[in-house]
């Protein structure tokens with residue numbers, strides 16, 4: 001799904017100044033991955049919510065495959081779009097497959113019994129994210145990383161063409177972070193699912209992003225390729241901390257990471 005945001009801005013309070021320093025303008029082609037970066041409170045979650053109409057843009061509009069959000073019937077729109085908010089464990093205890101089937105609600109009807117086909121689809125999507133073996137376990141007896149993967153599977157059962165993920169790696173150990181990011185990349189590159197991801201990890205943009213949107217309080221909105229946006233000076237300014245780039249030749253691979261200098265061993269704060 002192609003995504004466009006044109007001249008968009010937002011404010012939580014009427015009459016207050018805009019949340020974003022400049023109106024947002026960006027385009028994402030089908031199967032591309034956008035990572036949104038920026039310090040706490042710059043408006044990353046708000047942007048995801050405005051994009052899909054969970055909050056109203058103050059000005060501007062979102063377009064999906066060239067059609068404005070306002071022109072979609074809600075039920076049709078949400079059949080095409082999957083939103084994975086920051087993971088929180090539900091108070092309801094369900095089997096993992098039942099939790100995933102809930103993602104079929106727009107097809108099944110909220111109180112209807114899921115069909116055998118819904119059950120199979122849930123299993124298939126659990127396999128896609130690598131946790132098919134957990135289908136019969138209680139949603140209260142899986143780890144937060146597994147729950148995060150189950151949340152992605154739950155979104156996938158409606159076969160979305162656009163995935164929005166808010167900090168999908170939060171609370172995950174580094175092995176699970178790699179697993180979750182690999183799933184997102186596979187969905188975009190093999191299944192053509194356009195993806196927009198909020199993250200606090202600049203290095204995850206290196207792994208995932210075709211495009212990067214960088215937000216900063218009182219700073220211009222930066223949108224472009226990794227090369228355009230992920231510069232040491234730029235990140236240092238937008239995160240208000242000195243960032244350095246470290247490089248290593250690993251066999252045939254030329255590896256680069258960016259870290260705050262103060263956190264590198266031997267670095268002085």
Ligand SMILES: Nc1ncnc2c1ncn2[C@@H]1O[C@H](COP(=O)(O)OP(=O)(O)OP(=O)(O)O)[C@@H](O)[C@H]1O
Nearest residue numbers: 012013019038039040041042043044045046047198
């Ligand atoms: N419901 C709300 N009402 C009023 N202000 C809000 C509301 N939700 C968020 N804000 C404010 O809007 C700004 C943007 O919040 P948002 O959650 O979008 O930022 P974020 O970049 O996702 O932050 P984080 O990285 O900490 O998750 C913040 O200053 C926040 O305090």
